[in-house]
Amino acid sequence: MVLKTELCRFSGAKICPGKGIGFVRSDSQVFLFANSKCKRYFHNRLKPSKLTWTAMYRKQHKKDIAAEAVKKRRRTTKKPYSRSIVGATLEIIQKKRTEKPEVRDAAREAALREIKERIKKTKDEKKAKKAELLNRNSLIPDLHHLEYRLLNRECADKIST
C-alpha cells in the first residue's frame, strides 16, 4: 500500500510519507508543511507569494508556464456528434456529410442552371406575349384611331345636349 504524497501548503513541495509536520488550526483547517522551515515561516506570518522559492510565487510571477500552456491547448477539439433530427434522419445527415465537395459543387451548379433556365423561359414567354400584342395592334392601327374618333363624337354630343 502506497501512502499518498501530500503537497506542502506553504511551499508547494511534495511531502513523502513519514516526513513533514501537520498543523490543525482551531477552525478545523489542516496545514501540511514539508519541513520546519515552511512551518516556521507560516507561524511567523510570512507570505509564500513573496518568497521566491515557493510554488505560489512562481505561479504568480508566471515562471515556467509556457510549457504547460502548450500542452493544454490540444485537448479542446469537439467531436462531431451524429444524431437524427426531425427534419432529416441519420442516414440523410451522414450521406450529406460524406458527399464530396465536387459532387456538391456539381449539384449546386445544376440547380443554378435550372433556375436560370426557368427564369429565361418565363422571360421569353413574356416577351413573346408582348410581341404578339404589339403585332395585333400594329395590324389594325385605324381601330385605335376609330375608337378615339367615336369617343370624341360621343363627348361632343353630350356637351351639345
Place this chain on the structure above:
Amino acid sequence: MGGLGNNFCNLPSTSSEMTCGSFLSQQQRTFIQMRTVLKVVDNSGAKKVMCIQALKGKKGARLGDTIIASVKEAMPNGKVKKGKVVYGVVVRAAMQRGRCDGSEVKFDDNAVVLVDKQGQPIGTRVFGPVPHELRQKKHVKILTLAGHIA
C-alpha cells in the same frame, strides 16, 4: 508583518507555563501537567478546567490521554458546576504527536472533553476538530460526536 526587527523575542523558551500570546513566539510545547488550564469543547457546561493529575505518563498527558481536572469556569446552568473534579480526554494538544506513518500533528490549543469514569462523554456535542488517535484509545463515542476529524 512577521518580519519585524525585534528578533530577540524569538528565543525558544522551554517553559510550558509561558502563556505569552504574541505571534512571534515559538514556544517549545510540552506535556499537559498539573495546573495546565485547558479549554472544554463539549456542551457539558464547563468552560475551563485545570489539570490536577495526568493518568498514565510520568511527565504528563499528551494527545488522547485522560486527565483528572478541576472545573475552574463553568456556564451558569450546566451539568457540571465550578469546583467539581472531573475526568477528561485530551482532544487537542499544542504539543506534536507522532503518527504511525511517521508524520506529526499538532493543534492550535489545548482542549479537553469531559468524560465519566467509564470513558463516556458527559456532553452531547463536541466542537472543533479531533484527532484520529482517539480511535486507538477506544474513545469511539467522542469521534462519533465530533464535527471534524483531523
